[in-house]
Amino acid sequence: MTIPLLDYPLSSQNQRVKGFEVPGDEVAKIYTLQNLPQGTEVDEIVWACYRQIFNEQQIIAFNRQVNLESQLKNGQITVRDFIRGLLLSDSFRRLNYDTNSNYRFVEICIQRVLGRYPYNNEEN
Template identity: 45%
Template sequence: MALPLLNYAPTTQNNRVAPIRVSSDEDARAVALDIAADSSNLDTVIESAYRQIFFHAFKADREPFLESQLRNGQITVRDFIRGLCLSNTFQRSFYNLNSNYKVVRHLVEKVLGRKTHGQSEEISWSIVLATKGVGGMVDALLDSQEYLDTFGYDTVPYQRNRVLPGRELGETPFNVTTPRYDEYYRGIFGFPQVVYTGTAKPIPARAKITRGGAPADYLAWVAGIANARGASPSGNADIDYMSKVPYRSIGR
């Protein structure tokens, strides 16, 4: 018999309070599926769902069957989120590479749009994850009253934050505080690493102009002085310095 979800308390009173500011650049932008949705709105909803669950979805990570069902009105946005959380991409690139506690933090942040209420909530959901699997935990999150009251059936989950007095910035994005790979696998994969995918800017013509005092301007002159004195072009590389070191025997 599966164990029920243990009771847990919020870490602070501010965790379940609505944002105090009416509108701001830091406020999350909710993306909902309207009843008379057009194709452009559907594309926005789908891309927002991918960014919320995967942060970035490559062409191989996309789910064309789920997208088709959503476009045809066969499933809701809530069902689309469930399909992404149970997809092969999530299983392969996240669930199989992290501990249960890390998976719990990720799912709560991505599905419910908030951070976990301390270790007590992580332990509660980890029990559900261990007994019912990732599918059972995702169903419990989507069926919870908190999710239905906040996002309903046709709104893509987003990060909920509350800007408090005395703080210049709001909550840090989840993809920064909770990366996809754990520290162990980041070390194996060689993360963090900088990969530049843009276009390199060409060197301007003025940077190629030789200026006075540049060391490169005197290389030919220095090589000519060495040849004039009969020195080897290779410099002092062929000198046997060990034979020139004075040697004193122990008997002296």
């Protein structure tokens, strides 16, 4: 005969805490084109993509990809395709691939595209 499982509500050990996450700057905003954003919302998505892929010192008007931006604003490409285009752009190659070693370039790509550090040296 098996013992039935008891249902316990999820709670923290500290009963004064209402939730586990407090929304704020630490919680990343998810950008999608599912709701077909208008005007400034698309500009926020474009700016967030540039911030994610390029370094702060690399975000200048010369490195902008105007063709990709217009395709994204017209709905011809997705955000994933926009980021792929940024990664394949000449400015990204010139600023990151040509100036760094292969190991450093892989580390940069993992940090900027996946948003995490490499787990170990085998991943480099």
